[in-house]
Amino acid sequence: MRKTVQNLKVIANLRLNDDHYILQLQAPNQLQAIDPGQFANLMVDHSPNVFLRRPFSIYSVDYENNTISIFIKVIGEGTRSLARLTANSSLSVIFPLGNSFTIPNSNEKVLLVGGGSGVASLMNLSQVLGRNKNEVVILSGARSSSDLVELDHFSRYGKLYTTTEDGSHGVKGYVTDHPVIKDELDSFSRIYTCGPDPMMKAVAAKAKLKSIFCEVSLENTMACGFGVCLCCVTETTQGHKCVCTDGPVFNTNQLKWQI
Amino acid sequence: MADLRTKIHNVDYKNPVLTASGTFGYGVEFDDFFDVSLLGGIIVKGTTIHPRQGNAYPRMAETAAGMLNTVGLQNKGAKYFKSDIYPNLLKYDTNILVNVSGSTVAEYVECAEIINELDHIAGIELNISCPNVKEGGMAFGTSCPSAAAVVRAVRNSYKKPIMVKLSPNVTDITEIAIAVESAGADSVSLINTLLGMAINAETRKPVLSTVTGGLSGPAVKPIALRMVWQVARAVRIPVIGMGGIMNATDAIEFFLAGATAIQVGTANFIDPMASIKIIDGIDEYLNRHKINSISEIIGCLQM
Numbered sequence: 252m253r254k255t256v257q258n259l260k261v262i263a264n265l266r267l268n269d270d271h272y273i274l275q276l277q278a279p280n281q282l283q284a285i286d287p288g289q290f291a292n293l294m295v296d297h298s299p300n301v302f303l304r305r306p307f308s309i310y311s312v313d314y315e316n317n318t319i320s321i322f323i324k325v326i327g328e329g330t331r332s333l334a335r336l337t338a339n340s341s342l343s344v345i346f347p348l349g350n351s352f353t354i355p356n357s358n359e360k361v362l363l364v365g366g367g368s369g370v371a372s373l374m375n376l377s378q379v380l381g382r383n384k385n386e387v388v389i390l391s392g393a394r395s396s397s398d399l400v401e402l403d404h405f406s407r408y409g410k411l412y413t414t415t416e417d418g419s420h421g422v423k424g425y426v427t428d429h430p431v432i433k434d435e436l437d438s439f440s441r442i443y444t445c446g447p448d449p450m451m452k453a454v455a456a457k458a459k460l461k462s463i464f465c466e467v468s469l470e471n472t473m474a475c476g477f478g479v480c481l482c483c484v485t486e487t488t489q490g491h492k493c494v495c496t497d498g499p500v501f502n503t504n505q506l507k508w509q510i
Numbered sequence: 511m512a513d514l515r516t517k518i519h520n521v522d523y524k525n526p527v528l529t530a531s532g533t534f535g536y537g538v539e540f541d542d543f544f545d546v547s548l549l550g551g552i553i554v555k556g557t558t559i560h561p562r563q564g565n566a567y568p569r570m571a572e573t574a575a576g577m578l579n580t581v582g583l584q585n586k587g588a589k590y591f592k593s594d595i596y597p598n599l600l601k602y603d604t605n606i607l608v609n610v611s612g613s614t615v616a617e618y619v620e621c622a623e624i625i626n627e628l629d630h631i632a633g634i635e636l637n638i639s640c641p642n643v644k645e646g647g648m649a650f651g652t653s654c655p656s657a658a659a660v661v662r663a664v665r666n667s668y669k670k671p672i673m674v675k676l677s678p679n680v681t682d683i684t685e686i687a688i689a690v691e692s693a694g695a696d697s698v699s700l701i702n703t704l705l706g707m708a709i710n711a712e713t714r715k716p717v718l719s720t721v722t723g724g725l726s727g728p729a730v731k732p733i734a735l736r737m738v739w740q741v742a743r744a745v746r747i748p749v750i751g752m753g754g755i756m757n758a759t760d761a762i763e764f765f766l767a768g769a770t771a772i773q774v775g776t777a778n779f780i781d782p783m784a785s786i787k788i789i790d791g792i793d794e795y796l797n798r799h800k801i802n803s804i805s806e807i808i809g810c811l812q813m
Contacts, residue, residue: 256782257606294780299575302727304780345782400530472570474577475779479535482570491563493586 252283254477261336262318267400272312272334275343275358282297285312286351288468288500289343289378291321293333294343301329306476306495308372308445309347311322322371322401338496339352345506352376352466359492360386362439363409363424364454366446367393372468372499374401378410380429388412388439392426392450396418413417427453436461444468454475455503465503469494512796513803514789516771518748519671519696520553521632523605525550526804527789530752530775531635531675532556532581533602534596537602543782548789550771551605553635554595558611559621563588564641571708576727576754577776578706580720583611588624588719596628605632606609607673613646615663615806622668633670634693636661639677639702641724649789651677653783655687655690665694673750676700676741678730683737684744686753691745699750699773701734701742726776742768742809756784758791768809 266272292304294384300488310322311342325334330464337344352405355361361380363373370391380387387409393399396419406413413421414429422429427450438456458465471494473483478496485494487509514525528551536554537546546552564584566753570576585591591608599606608625612618618636625634638651638660650656660675670760674690676683678701687698703724708717734753742749755761756777764772777784792804801807 256543257559299728301572302575302780303572307668307700345779467652470571471567474570474776475782476581477782479533480570480578480579481564481780482568482585483562484567484569486567506798 252286252347253342254345254348256343258341259319259337259344261340263338264334268396268397270418271400274321274323274333274336276319276321276344278317278319281312282312283347284351284459285309285319286349286374287349287379288372289347289349290499291319291320291340291344291377292475293345293489295329298328298332303474304345304476305329305333305472306348306473308375309380309501310371310374312375312445319494320367322374323371324368345476348499349495352443352468352500354379354383355385358386359386359440360438361441361443362431363389364442364444364446365389365391366426366444366450367398369468370405371444373443375405376443377405381408388431390414390426390429391432392429392446405421413440425453426450427457432457435464436463439463441465452508455508460493460504466498466500467503467506469501470499512793512801516804518673518750518770519633521605521671523550525789525792526765526771527621527785527792528553528750528771528773529778529785530773531637533775533778536599537606537701541784544786546605549604549785550690551607551632551676552601552602553607553609553773555585556583556592556609556611556637556640557585557621557625558583559588559617559624561590566586566719568717568719571723573706573708573725574729576725576729577705578708578718578723578725579703580718580723582642582720583640583647587706588621592624592628596721600630606630607633609635609675610664611637611640611643611647615642615660617646618660619663619667622664624812627667632671633673633696633698633746634664634668635673635675636664637675639675641677641679641703641705641722642720648677648679651686652680652687657686658689658693661690661693661695671696673697674731675702677702678733678737679705684740687741687745691747695747697748697750697770698741698745699752700736701730701753702728703742704733712745726754728729728756730754731760735763738764738769739767739811755788758795759787761788761792762795762807765807766811768811
């Protein structure tokens with residue numbers, strides 16, 4: 252897959268709630284294949300305080316209309332600027348970047364665990380797994396119900412469960428407190444996860460205990476996104492690897508995590 | 511089309527735009543974006559005699575109009591470069607220089623000797639200015655005797671041109687430039703990054719794993735421009751300018767200050783096409799000003 256830098260047209264910027272947006276972007280030409288787990292690096296603006304591009308996982312792809320969508324959670328100045336983008340504006344995007352999740356055989360039962368906005372990295376995957384006729388269970392954890400968005404979309408591609416730390420939606424507690432992980436983990440052949448580091452480590456530890464295949468999508472700060480700045484490294488069994496090109500998806504057995 | 515050709519120590523460059531070490535990988539990372547052979551030259555990632563894992567994460571902090579990095583010369587070593595990377599560079603029709611670094615003078619020499627065996631490498635850029643390694647690097651580039659000693663030692667064993675990359679973290683950069691010129695440098699490139707620091711006020715911790723790191727980007731351009739201007743007046747060898755060059759106008763400013771060629775660095779991260787746009791923009795500038803050749807503006811600052 253060839254990476255390109257393109258000016259994409261904003262066709263819509265859907266506001267889900269105060270902090271969450273979905274940016275829909277149209278490519279001028281036919282989109283090439285984008286694999287689940289790959290990401291895009293967005294040029295936010297030219298302000299001195301948002302000097303570098305911002306990497307986002309590609310939330311979903313529509314090959315018929317040549318659009319991609321990006322899930323934005325407003326955190327700082329960069330994401331605030333992106334949330335303000337209006338239809339018809341133009342955005343420079345480098346994509347598709349990085350490796351992708353490995354796809355299981357059809358009929359395998361798989362678990363997707365998302366934490367907070369990390370669940371965005373799993374949308375494209377859940378669509379592909381759905382088409383691949385996998386039995387998909389999605390567990391989405393967040394601080395509070397306002398952080399759980401797009402639940403209808405996810406439930407289209409698998410059985411959806413939720414946890415919230417304040418108990419405002421689903422099971423109260425962390426994802427690892429949910430019965431799917433506590434009691435039913437043996438029934439899955441694979442686990443895919445993306446979210447805050449402590450959550451991914453906790454999930455990876457459970458997977459390791461049961462010897463279940465587990466892939467994580469990592470997010471480290473990066474300057475380029477295509478393997479030249481060497482800033483986004485993570486420690487692996489084979490030394491430092493770039494999250495942008497060797498990842499963002501890693502098998503947890505490759506990572507030097509203290510789990 | 512204006513004449514963009516330039517010459518640095520008897521080596522012809524098709525244009526004066528090179529890509530800076532550590533910001534362009536080995537060139538191959540840009541194959542998807544454009545024909546790398548269009549560049550005047552590529553300076554590949556800092557190479558040391560022994561493989562280096564580099565520094566711990568976090569290695570980068572975004573700052574106002576720039577960024578700090580502390581990569582720490584992560585590379586797989588000169589032998590790996592020769593066996594596994596160099597063959598992939600033979601396809602490029604442009605000047606390729608290898609940025610060479612070390613912890614001791616002997617390491618610089620050993621590394622340069624391996625690069626010396628490679629026909630398709632036009633020269634080395636001697637890195638005596640990396641701010642992110644515990645031993646060597648910038649330590650050599652901040653005193654005249656040690657800077658001269660490295661250059662002299664490498665000069666004895668390396669046959670092709672030596673460009674010496676200077677550190678801005680000194681009291682008077684012209685003294686270092688004069689010292690390396692006297693020791694046999696064929697050209698100098700400047701500036702490497704400025705030593706800086708970032709703190710996260712919320713956590714009260716430094717952002718970078720090594721606390722300090724090298725600042726680059728538009729934030730450093732005025733300093734780089736001043737230093738290029740000073741050094742160009744102090745030495746007879748060519749000066750290659752860099753530091754926050756984001757577009758052709760920035761590049762023209764460096765030529766006017768006395769740079770024979772320029773290097774594009776941090777801009778490559780933000781726009782992979784930056785160096786190509788800069789080449790086109792220089793041509794446009796020369797045409798607009800009815801100047802036939804880039805050589806006619808080098809050092810032509812009107813006072």
